[in-house]
Amino acid sequence: MKLTANQTQTRTLTDLYRALAHGHAVTITHLKPGETEPTVRTVEIHELRTASLKVTKKRITGGGIRIIAMCRLRGERREFHLSGLISYTVHRMGYVLTMPENTTYEAPEPQPADDARALFLYELARDQDDADYRPRVKLTAADTRLAA
Numbered sequence: 001m002k003l004t005a006n007q008t009q010t011r012t013l014t015d016l017y018r019a020l021a022h023g024h025a026v027t028i029t030h031l032k033p034g035e036t037e038p039t040v041r042t043v044e045i046h047e048l049r050t051a052s053l054k055v056t057k058k059r060i061t062g063g064g065i066r067i068i069a070m071c072r073l074r075g076e077r078r079e080f081h082l083s084g085l086i087s088y089t090v091h092r093m094g095y096v097l098t099m100p101e102n103t104t105y106e107a108p109e110p111q112p113a114d115d116a117r118a119l120f121l122y123e124l125a126r127d128q129d130d131a132d133y134r135p136r137v138k139l140t141a142a143d144t145r146l147a148a
Contacts, residue, residue, distance in 0.1 A: 002015065002087060002088055002089070003086070004087060004088070012085065013082070015090055016048060016067065016088070017048060018090070019090045020046070020047075023044075023095050024090055024092060024093065024094065025072070025091045025093050026043055026045060026069075026090050027040065027042045027043075027089045027091065028067075028080065028085055028088045029085075029086040029088070030080050030086060031084045031086055033084065041073055041078070041080075043067070043070065043071055043078065044069055044070045044072070044095040045067055045069045046069060046070065048065060048068070050066075051063055051064050051065070051066050064081055064083050065081070065083075066080065067079065067082060067085075070095075070097040072096075072097065075097060076100075077100060
């Protein structure tokens with residue numbers, strides 16, 4: 001068992017990446033935010049990911065490194081923060097659980113070929129960021145206020 005307090009974060013990440021590369025299970029002791037009792041889990045690491053930062057006027061929150069793994073106790077996908085990791089043990093036993101596939105993708109409807117307006121709305125609906133965009137005023141070719 002290796003205590004994360006006795007080594008650098010780089011060494012901890014190196015060991016976890018090595019376990020990921022070789023497909024070895026890892027038993028971790030971690031502390032959830034806001035709790036006082038640590039939890040022990042045997043996990044199969046599938047990804048190490050950096051978390052995004054949330055910047056507000058008063059402080060910066062978030063960030064850090066997340067461990068995306070399959071928990072052998074629950075049999076489902078879990079995320080653990082590296083900052084909450086107290087200790088870990090890398091085992092030689094291989095993975096037995098399979099990571100579930102992403103199910104958020106939905107195939108779009110077939111592209112309309114006969115109507116220009118339907119094609120325009122189809123293209124807007126494909127891009128979720130712009131799906132709600134509608135021009136505030138009707139644009140005409142004679143209007144030069146918007147010319148670059």
